[in-house]
Amino acid sequence: MNSKSPKAIHILLFYQYFGTPAGGWSTRFYEFGKRWVAAGNKVTIITSPYYKSDIRTDSFISKRELEGMNLIVINAPDSNKSGILKRAANAIIFAFSSIYYALTLPHDVVLGSSGPITVGIPTLASKFLRRKPMVFEVRDLWPQGGIELGKLNNPILKNSALWFEKFCYTNSQLVVACSEGMEKGIKKVSPEIDTLIIPNSSDVELFSGKIEIPNQFPKELKEIPYMVYIGSLGLMDDCSQIVYGLNAAKELGVDFRMIFIGDGEERYRLEELVDQFGLKDQVKFLGLIPKNEVAKWLKLARASFVTFKDYPVLQTSSPNKMFDSFAAGIPIIQSTQGWIKTLIDRTDAGWNVVASKPETFAKAIQEAIDFPEKASKKGVKAYALAQSDFNRGKLAELYLEKLKGVVS
Secondary structure, three states, X not given: OOOOOOOOOEEEEEOOOOOXXXXXXXXXXXXXXXXXXXXXXXXXXXXXXXXXXXXXXXXXXXXXXXXXXXXXXXXXXXXXXXXXXXXXXXXXXXXXXXXXHHHXXXXXXXXXXXXXHHHHHHHHHXXXXXXXXXXXXXXXXXXXXXXXXXXXXXXXXXXXXXXXXXXXXXXXXXXXXXXXXXXXXXXXXXXXXXXXXXXXXXXXOOOOOOOOOOXXXXXXXXXXXXEEEEOOOOOOOOOHHHHHHHHHHHHOOOOOEEEEEOOOOOHHHHHHHHHHOOOOOOEEEEEOOOHHHHHXXXXXXXXXXXXXXXXXXXXXXXXXXXXXXXXXXXXXXXXOOOHHHHHHHHHOOEEEOOOOOHHHHHHHHHHHHHOHHHHHHHHHHHHHXXXXXXXXXXXXXXXXXXXXXXXX
């Protein structure tokens, strides 16, 4: 660590999707924040309710303390089931309401975690009006993602979003990317800026306890091995790839069970597809469950799935479901063609398959189910990644060191 770095700092974080393990959403900043507080720093988080997280409020503004972190919740709730206009309106309400805290709360460094990219508004307010060092985190490449997915077509809005993206980058002392692919995307926009890769990480501690049987665990799963998918069931996740693969595996005579844990706008379409293929006895949908319970399902599974639509921007994703699988010592079956494919090729911590070829899914499923020793060896390699490359404690220390570096 730089000897000039302060011993302790006050971090002001703007992040709309904060959640704890009691919810069914990412716990990235819950885990980082509590570690930063334990190291003697102050952390204030401005957030809003997200339908997959456990954060709720009965008033427009609520405040609480959570494991040493100061939490301020603005009641501008988001859901990926809502229309784009409603989501945009709530993002704007959150951003402009947050300006007040950017201008009044004490802090040494301001950190904005995007998306949505409107989180840059209060972050920039702190930068220009308070002269505070600004760090901007990119969890999704936006607006490029919106453009590729066809959600951002208006030329004026598109050009405005592209300009604002670059403005956020160039006015940051540091831009944090969640994957190598995201860093490359950021550098294409602003080649001269300083970047740091802090991926979504593996919470080894959460999965270190003894194996417990989940409350909803069907009796037949004690005898028939199963696989899981955890996370969003949205358009970009394209979980129909999994269902087509399961159907192909069934045709090969593989005896399996499949559990979907999560929710999203595509759930009903997936259930219809399962019914169409006659897979209702093999496939179950549990909906949203707390992350503490998710850990139990993962630890008992043979493999888990990671899928996205085949768009370039989605190949840069840093999906929490993968890091949770690694922490549980479970290999993944994944169809992306970016940095994750390279990782699996290098480490053998799972199987690479092709999104448009169900037979590749079927082969991986057959190996995971019918050859448990092979799956177990891949799981050992997955757990090794969780302990080394993606260890949440180590990444939290690195992140904090860099935040202190921009303050000094």
